[in-house]
Amino acid sequence: MNGDDLTLQRAKLSICSTPIGNLSDVSQRLLDTLRSADVVLCEDTRHTRKLLTHFDIHPLRLVSYHQHNEKARQGWIGELFASAKHIALVSDAGTPMVSDPGALIVETAIQLGVDIVPVPGPSALLAGLVGSGLPVTPFVYLGFPPRQQKERQAWIEPFAKVPATLVIYEAPHRLTSTLAFLLDTLGDRAAVLARELTKRYETFLRSTLSALLRDVEANSPRGEYVVMVDNRPSADDLEEDADMSMTSAMEHVMSALGSGVRHKEAVAEAAQRFGVNRRELYNMTLKRRDP
Numbered sequence: 001m002n003g004d005d006l007t008l009q010r011a012k013l014s015i016c017s018t019p020i021g022n023l024s025d026v027s028q029r030l031l032d033t034l035r036s037a038d039v040v041l042c043e044d045t046r047h048t049r050k051l052l053t054h055f056d057i058h059p060l061r062l063v064s065y066h067q068h069n070e071k072a073r074q075g076w077i078g079e080l081f082a083s084a085k086h087i088a089l090v091s092d093a094g095t096p097m098v099s100d101p102g103a104l105i106v107e108t109a110i111q112l113g114v115d116i117v118p119v120p121g122p123s124a125l126l127a128g129l130v131g132s133g134l135p136v137t138p139f140v141y142l143g144f145p146p147r148q149q150k151e152r153q154a155w156i157e158p159f160a161k162v163p164a165t166l167v168i169y170e171a172p173h174r175l176t177s178t179l180a181f182l183l184d185t186l187g188d189r190a191a192v193l194a195r196e197l198t199k200r201y202e203t204f205l206r207s208t209l210s211a212l213l214r215d216v217e218a219n220s221p222r223g224e225y226v227v228m229v230d231n232r233p234s235a236d237d238l239e240e241d242a243d244m245s246m247t248s249a250m251e252h253v254m255s256a257l258g259s260g261v262r263h264k265e266a267v268a269e270a271a272q273r274f275g276v277n278r279r280e281l282y283n284m285t286l287k288r289r290d291p
């Protein structure tokens, strides 16, 4: 089978977001899609059947993609598309692929030339972010932190200096250790905990990492959480960075002078390289040169 197969080109994969705790969040389009699909592909049939039954939807085939392992799945997905014109992909809650399975199905469907149609809807990620009050642009979605300390370090490392809102999912019993880790790694930044979104006890705690940590230490966390951190550099961070750049630029100039480079030239090169003010660098290195 390949992307030129005409039968497959007419097949369609709808990627459907489902409620994350409030059934009123279903859209008319979601219900129409689930009703018209030949197959509803889900994580757990018992879980998804509850949702479907609530809306009086009785699909011809409700199939779990968990019953096939990763390797076997690719061939199985091909066979599925050969036998069904319209497949609706759902996860247990929210948007498939957002810390949920589904990526392999979409990838395979694209390879097969199947039409991909997102049916947008609930996701804790965007609900938490827009309610947080933190900047939405740019944001970085990091999903669940790894459990091991060493892996956590490698996971956060590339984003530790990224000036964006970081969005993280975490289970309640790991929330305390994750907040402690974030505080340790990123410093005491503004942060928000979004709890039980779209549900009866939806809460936003807008504070700092240290205060949120104290809060969860005092009140055992329960329910579902999105953690958001304002990772934009503070005024102190910027000042520290500027100091470090000036120190490096000065060292560069002094070493160039030692090698016989003319003062003006050494300053011009270092100012450009370290992004510091040329006149200031000249004056500071002049002082050090001629005390």
Ligand code: SAM
Residues within 6 Å of the ligand: 020, 021, 091, 093, 094, 095, 096, 097, 098, 099, 100, 122, 123, 124, 125, 168, 169, 170, 171, 194, 195, 196, 197, 198, 199, 224, 225, 226
């Ligand atoms: N695919 C889902 C989505 O689009 O948000 C996420 C699935 S992931 C397995 C489950 C995690 O999402 C939870 O541990 C929690 O961090 C977050 N989450 C899901 N529902 C939530 C809710 N109602 N309130 C807060 N966080 C939620």
